Amino acid sequence: MTSAHPFDIATELQPDGADRFIGETSSDYANMVGPFGGITAAVLIRAIEKHPDRLGEPVSLTVNFASPIADGPFAVCTQLVRTNRSNQHWIITLQQGDAVTTSATAVFAIRRPSWTATEASAPDAPPADTLARQEFPDFITWTRNYDMRFAEGGPSTIAAGTPAGSAATVWVRDLPARPLDHPALTALTDIFFPRIMMRLGKFVPAGTTSLTVHYHASATQLTEHGSGYVLATARANHFGHGYFDQTTRLWGLGGTLLATSSQMVYYKEPPSP
């Protein structure tokens, strides 16, 4: 008998009437406060995938983290706003009791073959097996479920107290390895620690407020990718007035761009004197 992957346990949902699913936080994906944001975003995509009226595959997802999710059960409520011939628009909320902890929108669509081109360039990085697996502090529990091998910009800059640029490049996959799908890809867009900590070379209170994922890979492409490493890059454009942005690109085998994302992250750090 094979036991379920921690990711599948953490994103498991039971239908509870029309447009409502029940899930439960998993201690495997705990962050410092509440669950890892990436697993919450993955749960929302999984809810739509499980919906009987769902059409196609994810095109875009925006998740707004309104308040911490407490350990325990939660409800995912879905509202199908509109179904067009080839795409579909959803509003999603994650609720605990009467409180909406997370609001989101998603666009799904039938992804047909079309003219194809990639303008962005995949970064250069040494092969994953030539890099050491990054270790993280025990209290960031969710990192145990990822095999991350940094080619650039790992968390050692924080530990060393060395201010640096915000760019990072990392090979990453689920641990244990697991075939890539859209929920898992969604979670991977949120694996990067807040860029402000790299910039300042120290711990800074920070948390993602809004995450947007744009999906480039079809389900077929993810199946072809399998359980291999994804090459992920992150950087920031601007820090100011208590928020910075953090953009990522996720690359698959053969330089296939799987997804891009951008998030706005709250941080608390006074102006330079």
Next chain:
Amino acid sequence: MTSAHPFDIATELQPDGADRFIGETSSDYANMVGPFGGITAAVLIRAIEKHPDRLGEPVSLTVNFASPIADGPFAVCTQLVRTNRSNQHWIITLQQGDAVTTSATAVFAIRRPSWTATEASAPDAPPADTLARQEFPDFITWTRNYDMRFAEGGPSTIAAGTPAGSAATVWVRDLPARPLDHPALTALTDIFFPRIMMRLGKFVPAGTTSLTVHYHASATQLTEHGSGYVLATARANHFGHGYFDQTTRLWGLGGTLLATSSQMVYYKEPPSP
């Protein structure tokens, strides 16, 4: 007597009970089908700004264009999901009759001074007054309300039938000139024509499906910017399976990054033979 600016007329909203505003499409901002997406996004930001319970300034906005907006009146319905100590989460829909044409989420926050840095670099461009104002075909009505001066990647590549890269750099401001505010900045993130047309050097059926704006400038910074030109850049990362992404950066005076955006755009172009 000074007559109102076309932008202010097009984004005018009247309260219609709690959490509902009534507006009307403006022929000045008509696109080929329905209004210019940027003006619709601006209307949604304006609705929250006018809401009596609104806290702070925009941090992020995601707009999903579910179906065309018909000429005539519309309702903007707002739902305040949560107010925290310094930020606020909204779900917004634009409705005509029983149909939701547009769904959106927004995060607003009190933007306090903090540690500040910009990593992205503003592009080089000749001064705006050394470049010619771009003319557009009459049927793209909304372009009449913008003074655009392309330093790179203008629409002439389409007219010439010349395939090109997707990058563009343009000086842009409202026409007539108008002091910049968050609704106007929102609209500016959507002024770029679909990148697929530059890539292929021809007209291709295309339309924005989902637009996310991340706001870096505070209201005070926008007031300081005044009615001068914004330097805007756009590019695409990937085209495939009927959707491509299109990212923008909007720069103000002195290299201030005002906003960044990313959108997913539907297009119809068969695979290369």
